[in-house]
Amino acid sequence: xxxxxxxxxxxxxxxxxxxxxxxxxxxxxxxxxxxKAVEIALRRGYRHIDTALAYGNEEEVGRGIKNSGVPREExxxxxxxDNPWHKRVQExxxxxxxxxxxxxVDLYLIHWPSSTDPSDLKKHHPDWDYIKTWxxxxxxxxxxxxxxxxxxxxxITHLEKLLNDPSCKIVPAVNQIEIHPNNPSPKLVEYNTSxxxxxxxxxxxxxxxxxxxxxxxxxxxxxxxxxxxxxVLLAWGIQKGWSVIPKSVNKERIETNFELDGxxxxxxxxxxxxxxxxxxxxxxxxxxPVKVFFGDDE
Numbered sequence: 001x002x003x004x005x006x007x008x009x010x011x012x013x014x015x016x017x018x019x020x021x022x023x024x025x026x027x028x029x030x031x032x033x034x035x036k037a038v039e040i041a042l043r044r045g046y047r048h049i050d051t052a053l054a055y056g057n058e059e060e061v062g063r064g065i066k067n068s069g070v071p072r073e074e075x076x077x078x079x080x081x082d083n084p085w086h087k088r089v090q091e092x093x094x095x096x097x098x099x100x101x102x103x104x105v106d107l108y109l110i111h112w113p114s115s116t117d118p119s120d121l122k123k124h125h126p127d128w129d130y131i132k133t134w135x136x137x138x139x140x141x142x143x144x145x146x147x148x149x150x151x152x153x154x155x156i157t158h159l160e161k162l163l164n165d166p167s168c169k170i171v172p173a174v175n176q177i178e179i180h181p182n183n184p185s186p187k188l189v190e191y192n193t194s195x196x197x198x199x200x201x202x203x204x205x206x207x208x209x210x211x212x213x214x215x216x217x218x219x220x221x222x223x224x225x226x227x228x229x230x231x232v233l234l235a236w237g238i239q240k241g242w243s244v245i246p247k248s249v250n251k252e253r254i255e256t257n258f259e260l261d262g263x264x265x266x267x268x269x270x271x272x273x274x275x276x277x278x279x280x281x282x283x284x285x286x287x288x289p290v291k292v293f294f295g296d297d298e
Contacts, residue, residue: 023048038064
């Protein structure tokens with residue numbers, strides 16, 4: 001069972017680095033809202049901020065960090081390499097660092113296993129795939145610009161191919177994937193763990209207008225605990241063993257999401273959430289030139 005100090009809990013990665021169990025996600029946050037959200041989160045006690053080049057908000061994230069007054073070295077900062085930049089990994093990280101206004105990031109992820117042609121985003125590079133991208137990613141820790149490298153939206157199929165390739169000298173530290181009770185992906189999480197890869201759950205609250213918030217199992221459990229459904233979902237993820245990055249730009253929700261200390265879900269309560277039969281994904285792959293979700297990770 002997880003500690004009752006969830007907000008100060010960390011997970012040790014295969015590099016020895018410690019990633020905070022809870023962070024602030026910034027995907028789908030509207031322009032001009034992220035800067036303040038990051039500042040609020042850091043002032044409240046968050047020490048983990050997640051962004052990506054593709055989100056278009058790295059500059060705002062950087063300003064929010066600066067405005068918070070929290071020293072950079074106390075913050076775990078994650079960003080991601082966008083699909084059209086797979087052939088330009090060094091340029092990709094340099095672009096992100098400039099936008100963020102920092103000399104390094106704590107974690108740099110391949111955002112998707114899709115090497116998209118920048119001249120036509122509906123096409124995949126015929127001569128380039130994520131194996132070659134990882135070869136370039138592996139050069140980054142030695143530069144000091146990146147402390148840890150990992151992947152995002154990689155399934156077992158992708159990881160098997162990557163880890164079995166002779167050029168793979170560094171096992172990804174993290175695989176960031178969609179995880180909530182209606183998309184638990186137990187086989188993928190178990191596979192990550194078996195390979196020493198930490199799982200981070202995005203869309204851990206099921207995203208905006210989620211079907212989760214009409215789920216009687218979740219609502220009844222939250223009411224009985226005297227907690228919000230969001231708090232219950234975050235506690236479920238942390239107690240199951242992965243880090244969570246709930247997204248919000250609302251001050252009250254940002255602060256409430258961080259109120260996870262002093263209580264736990266019981267084993268029975270965890271099992272109730274585990275047994276919710278409904279399934280949905282927030283993030284699909286129809287917009288990509290290649291299919292990345294195969295439905296085989298459940």
